[in-house]
Amino acid sequence: HWTGRDHSLIGLIKVDGRVYSFLGAPETPSYTILSSGESKPYECRYTENEPDGEWMKDEYNDGAWQTGKAPFGSGWNDSPATEWKSKSIWMRRVFDLKDLDIAKLVLQLRHDEDVEVYINGELAYSCNNQCFTSDFKNYPVSDIIKSKLKKEKNVLAMHCTNSQGWSWLDAGLAKQDAAKELNKAVQKGVNVTATQTTYTLQAGAVELTVNFLSPLIATDLDLLSRPVSFIDFTAKATDGKVHDVKVYVGASTNLAINKSAEEVVAEQYEKGQLTILKAGTKDQPVLQTKGDDVRINWGYVYSAAANDKSTTQNINSFESFLQVFESGENNTEVNIFPGSRLMLNTVFDFGKVSSVAGRKQLLLAYDDIYSIQYFGADCKAWWTKNFSSMDQLLERSQKEYAAIKAKCNSFDKQLYAGAVKAGGINYAKLCVMAYRQSLAAHKLAIGPNGELLFPQKENFSN
Numbered sequence: 247h248w249t250g251r252d253h254s255l256i257g258l259i260k261v262d263g264r265v266y267s268f269l270g271a272p273e274t275p276s277y278t279i280l281s282s283g284e285s286k287p288y289e290c291r292y293t294e295n296e297p298d299g300e301w302m303k304d305e306y307n308d309g310a311w312q313t314g315k316a317p318f319g320s321g322w323n324d325s326p327a328t329e330w331k332s333k334s335i336w337m338r339r340v341f342d343l344k345d346l347d348i349a350k351l352v353l354q355l356r357h358d359e360d361v362e363v364y365i366n367g368e369l370a371y372s373c374n375n376q377c378f379t380s381d382f383k384n385y386p387v388s389d390i391i392k393s394k395l396k397k398e399k400n401v402l403a404m405h406c407t408n409s410q411g412w413s414w415l416d417a418g419l420a421k422q423d424a425a426k427e428l429n430k431a432v433q434k435g436v437n438v439t440a441t442q443t444t445y446t447l448q449a450g451a452v453e454l455t456v457n458f459l460s461p462l463i464a465t466d467l468d469l470l471s472r473p474v475s476f477i478d479f480t481a482k483a484t485d486g487k488v489h490d491v492k493v494y495v496g497a498s499t500n501l502a503i504n505k506s507a508e509e510v511v512a513e514q515y516e517k518g519q520l521t522i523l524k525a526g527t528k529d530q531p532v533l534q535t536k537g538d539d540v541r542i543n544w545g546y547v548y549s550a551a552a553n554d555k556s557t558t559q560n561i562n563s564f565e566s567f568l569q570v571f572e573s574g575e576n577n578t579e580v581n582i583f584p585g586s587r588l589m590l591n592t593v594f595d596f597g598k599v600s601s602v603a604g605r606k607q608l609l610l611a612y613d614d615i616y617s618i619q620y621f622g623a624d625c626k627a628w629w630t631k632n633f634s635s636m637d638q639l640l641e642r643s644q645k646e647y648a649a650i651k652a653k654c655n656s657f658d659k660q661l662y663a664g665a666v667k668a669g670g671i672n673y674a675k676l677c678v679m680a681y682r683q684s685l686a687a688h689k690l691a692i693g694p695n696g697e698l699l700f701p702q703k704e705n706f707s708n
Contacts, residue, residue: 249539251381254498256589257456258571259431259449259481262489265572266449268431268456269495274422275563276352276384280341280402282418283316284356284382284507287327290316290339294332301336302364302403308338319358321412322380323537324505330413337415339402346395350422351387355379357406358414364403365419366394376409380539381506384420439658440681451485452599454493461650462685463657467698469650471628471690474611474643476650481596482603491596494571495608496589497549499525502612504535504543512561512588517637520609520644521553523561523590533619545614549590550640551607560591567591607647609640617691618701625699628690 247253257269281288291311300306315327318335353363353370358378363371368391406415431447431454444457457478461469481491499510502525512525526546535543551557560567571593594606613636616624633639643650661681665674691699 247541249541251500251541252498253501254496254589256494256496256498258428258494258568259452259454260490260492260494260571261450261452264450265428266431267428268445268447268449268454272426272428272568274350274425276354276420276422278354278418278420279343279345279348280419282354282356282382283327283416284324285418287315287317288339289313290337292318292328292335292337294330294335296334297336300367301338301405302401303367304399304401306338311336311338317356317414317416318406319412319414319416322358322414324414326414330408330415332408334405334407335413335415337404337406341400341402342398343395343400344397346397348392348395348421349424351392351395352420352422353385353387354382354418354420355385356382356414356416357404358412359407359409361404361406361415363417364401365391366396366400367403368394378414382416382418387419438675438678440661440678441654441658448484450489451483451487452481452489452491453484455480455603459651459654461654462682463653464685465657466653467628467690468632469653470685472639472643473613473627473629474609474639476643476647477608477610479594479606479608480603481599483600486601488598488600491599491604492571493594493596493606494567494591495549495594496567496591497523497547497610499547499588499590501547502526502543502545504541506587508543510588512590514559514561516553518641519553520550520637520640521557521559522637522640523549523559523592525561525588525590530615532615533624542612542614544616545612546636547590548609548611548613548636548640549592550609550611550644551592551594552644556595556597557606558593558595560593561588562591563587563589607644609643611636611640611643617689618699620691620693620699620701623694625691625693628692628698631692 255270259266259268291308292314293311317326318328318330319326320329320331356379359376360374370387370391371385431449433447435446437444441462442459447454460475463469479493483489509528510525511528514523524546527543530544532544592608596604617627618625662674665677688700688702693699
């Protein structure tokens with residue numbers, strides 16, 4: 247996401263049993279071994295006066311320090327367990343571990359501002375350039391520090407400074423499995439137009455073409471307002487032989503959250519000719535989130551495809567479905583459960599692919615319920631004038647795809663040709679980028695009196 251958060255979209259292709267990555271990078275799952283205060287406030291020792299001696303060592307006597315609970319902070323929309331408004335804070339947390347079988351140790355940290363973190367007296371992470379994070383980030387911990395972990399009486403020690411504005415300090419630990427390297431498809435070409443981006447990639451003996459289309463045509467407001475994008479996949483053999491091909495696409499439910507701790511609910515269902523995956527936050531705080539560095543955490547993200555025997559959908563962690571995709575097992579069980587960091591998984595089975603291209607399509611959509619609060623009135627998106635539900639919009643969009651694609655092709659050619667005529671090829675390329683950027687930064691909404699609103703969307707600074 248443009249605010250720096252991971253909003254994963256993962257693409258894999260399997261050719262004759264061999265898996266290649268062509269979109270995004272699979273994330274190694276993290277399993278909590280020491281919870282953060284955000285998930286469960288924990289008791290620790292702290293002081294706001296600079297301590298003497300080696301305060302980060304496990305043998306240090308912190309008996310004169312205060313006892314409190316993390317997270318520490320002030321100013322953020324989140325409520326800290328202990329308020330912290332001074333310039334600096336030092337914190338020590340003693341913890342035990344049930345298991346030391348850890349392939350990779352990860353520090354999960356949220357801080358505002360500069361911070362230094364020690365594990366059993368060893369520096370695990372530091373940042374001293376007025377840096378801060380508004381949510382937890384994972385930082386790998388060296389194997390040397392990991393080797394110093396004990397089953398009892400480990401010490402997590404932190405020092406954080408607050409030179410200006412808000413403050414925050416909280417941390418936990420997690421473990422990860424060893425990262426798995428995937429083969430990568432080779433990008434052969436890319437073409438960018440006003441409404442489309444098309445990639446050509448080579449995966450073994452198969453050429454994969456991936457077309458992203460968002461029908462942002464400024465002369466057609468009803469079409470422009472539809473929050474539905476299309477991803478088209480075509481695959482063909484390049485060696486004159488026949489190959490077994492499957493394509494996986496996973497959309498992260500992070501698309502629908504603001505904070506990583508927010509609980510997500512997801513479901514799978516069928517509607518007409520579509521199979522649909524849907525996910526959003528459990529609490530649905532419509533138009534309640536405000537402040538700097540925020541993302542939408544109300545409404546629902548959708549991933550839809552043609553409902554036929556060649557398409558399989560699943561809601562699970564990406565890692566779980568990746569194992570099924572790689573192994574080729576016929577496990578199509580839908581695992582629906584509440585929780586964050588889920589993936590909306592879709593697998594397209596192209597079957598036997600020859601030099602004649604096979605084609606599949608995914609529809610990605612977002613229904614924000616209400617788009618903007620305008621002088622106290624909650625306003626819906628413009629597309630809701632013509633459709634009663636997102637399901638209806640998805641069905642219509644799939645049926646009208648050929649006409650939408652043709653309209654976008656014509657519009658793209660017209661815009662580019664006019665720009666080339668006005669200022670040359672480089673100017674035309676700049677116009678394509680400027681068009682995409684300006685249209686994406688705005689949204690069509692229905693005003694309190696039914697009028698057309700075209701507000702600029704949040705750009706990080708509220």
